Amino acid sequence: MCTELMEQKNAFLDQILAGRRSYRMFRPEFPPEDAIRRIIHAGLLAPFAAAALGNSTDYFRRFFVMKKGSRTIAAASPLVMEQVKVMAQALETEMEKNPALRTIAVSFVQRLTAIRKMGMIPGIGTAPYYLVVAERKGFPPVEQQSLAHCMENMWLKATALNLGFQMVSVTAQMSSDPAFCKILGIPAGEWELMGCAIGYPQEELGPSIRPPVDDVTRWLE
Ligand SMILES: Cc1cc2nc3c(=O)[nH]c(=O)nc-3n(C[C@H](O)[C@H](O)[C@H](O)COP(=O)(O)O)c2cc1C
Structure with missing residues (x-):
């Protein structure tokens, strides 16, 4: 393949990879x-x-x-919310038995609590x-x-x-x-x-920020 075309394809692909973001609004x-x-x-x-x-x-x-x-969204949402409740309760029971779990699950527990407070599944x-x-x-x-x-x-x-x-x-x-x-x-x-x-996103987000490749890569002999 001609180098110029390959570079073009990679430039587009790199742009899409870096532009991929999680949109929540x-x-x-x-x-x-x-x-x-x-x-x-x-x-x-x-x-x-x-x-x-x-x-x-x-x-x-x-x-x-x-x-x-x-109609399907109206029917599905409460079922998922119920599942969030079940997961939160099961996790609480598990954390009472295993206090170390509370430390690692803290942000997940906060997320489940926030969803239940909002009353809707993002x-x-x-x-x-x-x-x-x-x-x-x-x-x-x-x-x-x-x-x-x-x-x-x-x-x-x-x-x-x-x-x-x-x-x-x-x-x-x-x-x-x-x-x-x-x-x-x-x-x-x-x-x-x-x-x-x-x-359609409510607001455009900037490209993903990730560490430089060499900071996270080890070449092994
Ligand atoms: C396995 C997995 C599950 C995820 N679940 C959710 C989710 O339920 N809701 C959400 O808003 N984002 C979810 N994410 C998105 C991540 O939070 C997001 O990719 C990360 O924060 C990096 O942000 P970015 O996607 O904008 O680069 C999930 C990502 C992965 C890989």
């Missing part, structure tokens, strides 16, 4: 459905754990799009779109790793389309919830889930 307008389709297509291009999936002929990855103000109904991605369970259980690749592809594509993207990782806790899975139309417990919110 969105404008109310809906991005076009075609943009959401292009983001989903990027997710489909992500790698998957072929050996873990076996021989099922049914495709192993599914995408569910929920719009702000929709990313579910706070952005024009809430997307759930499902990956069929296989062996070994590497669905969340696969979903992470899918999410990253979608995140980078959203960035290239000038759209804001927010992970909604509490979605993972909903994979065994029969009522939540019924909304998606999948059987509970057979798929792992991850979620994200997408919309």
